[in-house]
Amino acid sequence: MIENRKEEHIRIAEQKEVTSSHNYWDDITLVHRAIPEVDFDEIKTSVAFLGRKLNYPLIISSMTGGTELAKKINRNLAAAAEKFGIGMGLGSMRAAVEKKELEDTFSVINDFKVPMKIANIGAPQLLKQGKPAFTNKQIDEVFNLIDADFLAIHFNFLQEMVQPEGDRNSKGILKRLSEVASSYPVIAKETGNGFSHKDALNLIDAGVKAIDVGGLGGTSFAAIEYYRAEKVNDREKMRSGLTFWDWGIPSPASIIE
Template sequence: MSIQSRKEEHVNLALSGKATFREKTNGFEQYELVYNALPEINLADVDTRTLFCGAQLLSPFLVTGMTGGYPNAENINRSIAEACAECGIAMGVGSMRAALEQTGSDPTFSVVRQFSDRVPILANIGAAQAALWHREGTLAQYVDRAVSLIGARALAVHLNPLQELLQPEGEPRFRGVLDAIAALIRTNNVPIIVKEVGAGITGNVARRLADVGVTMIDVAGAGGTSWAGIEILRRADAEQVNHLWDVGTPTAECIRQCVGVVPTVIASGGISTGTEAAKALAMGAHLVGTARPVLEAYAQGGTEAIVQFARNWELHLRQWMFIMGCSKLNDLRDPSTIQRIL
């Protein structure tokens, strides 16, 4: 199957309602935000702005990378970029491999460029691909093209060994990935964010990344979209691989393990409400990311529905910050604001 039709199939399966974890949750139900009966602030004092990749966001939210590379992806990326620009939040595009290995500009990605002066946009490549390009000596040149195609302020590099193992066309070759990431950090062309795709980055992995100079990690933990699930649905021999459907570390646990290991932790993976976003920030995350819920909003009502989704998150975050006595996000990112209840 061509990369283009695979990308389309991924989007359709993500929207099918079948691509979620079966038993595992994101773990946030084990935590409660701490109510403050003496907040000493007004609701109007609450300020959700934050700096990310040198830009000011109105709220600490990121739509993480999903798509590009087949005709309808242009509409999806345009809508997401438009909504993010309207709400002042960041966005990523999906893996850019197909666009980079061909010559010429790919409009399904470059469509977001027109919004890149208003929101930080993240380019995206796979870590296994980065390792291959590093061995071939072409990594820097591909990264330059990826960044300039969409006017990106940072590059997300995704770690997805579970997905590559299960994908029928997968390439489970992860030797040399850490070296390639180290090379990307050394060349220092653009900030690097290392992310998973829904199985989670643990504290141990974060420490190995930090050792080679990684400062930003998107944990993309378990509890939301199951990429093992998506790929299993695409296979004829599901019974051979079904036991891997729910593999991964729940998002809340990933955040707990990664905060303090690198300076910037992005919390994502099954976060679908403003309350869960507030919990992630209280646990020390800098930014909160979401993917599939935004795709679902797009499918229901295009740009307007994504804007509504993001505004609801912001509203709920503001409500929480007021009743917790936190006028700034830094006040929210304090261990006293959250407690374990289970």
């Protein structure tokens, strides 16, 4: 069941080492300005991003949902987003589409005054897989469930290839993305493997409002799926998880591209 998978993802991330072998942000050195020409007391941290005012240039990126544990996590994150006046995304809301009883694990964000709320569905779900593709009505339901400001569409095709129950079809995704982006303010999001320059240009042509590069250098979903495969002794998926544990474009490189 989908809620079991979401629970496994959280528990594995808590209990196992699932980060990439190198944090590429550690390779970045900020340039010192010996002559800053600013008055420190005049510095403001607030920003306008995509038409929304945030107290800090920060957004809690999409993480989880679909279980009672995820509901608790989302409640805590939403409370923090309200306190600091920053944006927040939710994890894949596929669970809310497939099981209405799981909606509150996402809609808990509505209990807080979050200045930018980002709904979230997977790019694979926009296409026919083992199940029919999401309809416009289902996308509407996800968007309206949290009165979202933006719709994140996450691109996790590598994870899907490693995942035992993964959705492997990506043919036609840019066409479908363009259709969705014509009706919703879309943020394209990777989930740990980054976007190349060419991919970013394709996303812009499809009409997305922003790109969350989500590159290599943090949590590896291939690693998480490795441990799920290990639990059921699926050696093929274990090999795939190990092979792609450190696969992707590092976040700093993806941003520069």
